[in-house]
Amino acid sequence: MVGIQSPTPRSDAQLLSAHVAGEPDAFAELFARHGPRLARLAARCSDTPEDAADALQDAMLSAHRRAGGLRQHAAVGSWLCRIVTNACIDRHRARATRREQWFDEEAHPVADRTAQIETALTVRAALRRLPPTQRAAVLAVDMHGYSVREAARLLGIPEGTVKSRRARARAQLVESLDPRRQCDPGSAGH
Numbered sequence: 001m002v003g004i005q006s007p008t009p010r011s012d013a014q015l016l017s018a019h020v021a022g023e024p025d026a027f028a029e030l031f032a033r034h035g036p037r038l039a040r041l042a043a044r045c046s047d048t049p050e051d052a053a054d055a056l057q058d059a060m061l062s063a064h065r066r067a068g069g070l071r072q073h074a075a076v077g078s079w080l081c082r083i084v085t086n087a088c089i090d091r092h093r094a095r096a097t098r099r100e101q102w103f104d105e106e107a108h109p110v111a112d113r114t115a116q117i118e119t120a121l122t123v124r125a126a127l128r129r130l131p132p133t134q135r136a137a138v139l140a141v142d143m144h145g146y147s148v149r150e151a152a153r154l155l156g157i158p159e160g161t162v163k164s165r166r167a168r169a170r171a172q173l174v175e176s177l178d179p180r181r182q183c184d185p186g187s188a189g190h
Helices: 012-020 026-045 049-069 076-107 110-129 132-143 148-155 159-177
Strands: none
Touching: 012 026, 012 049, 012 076, 026 049, 026 076, 049 076, 076 132, 076 148, 110 132, 110 159, 132 148, 132 159, 148 159
16 A cells, blocks of 8 residues: 555653643553563562552552653653562562561560660661662662562662662661660660
8 A cells, every 4th residue: 555654653752751741642652562561570579469560550650640750861661660660669668567567566565565666766767867779779688588689670770789789778777776876875766
């Protein structure tokens, strides 16, 4: 057939720009293009298929809302993978917190909870003081139980970078949690 050509598909950046400009179907087209790969990523990073589906949904809502903030030269596919990875990490964190709360409420008498709460608050405050890149590495490996290789894939960085960030984070945590270095032990977290 002469004269009939299919339109040239738009790039990811063009689709994202169209979405930001208000084109209603642009984000759906972008998701259709990347959805299967993002679903596989969520499945690899999640404990259950349900968590993977929820993380993917959370990530796509986040990407839909934050699309205007992406730098023009950044790779859209990588950006979407990062958002999915972060959503998976957030779900792991939330699940771990729920497990801790259940364990604390069921297994320990109320009198012991004050010391546990103080310790948890101190550790959380120390974790919050870490640079985000170091905190992500130490949480992925030490708190969520990922291997260094899995954490590297999850965070999108080389294994050696996970190891070095984790080592720096642990050193900072040891220093900030050492009671001999604290002038007033009651002031932690205040």
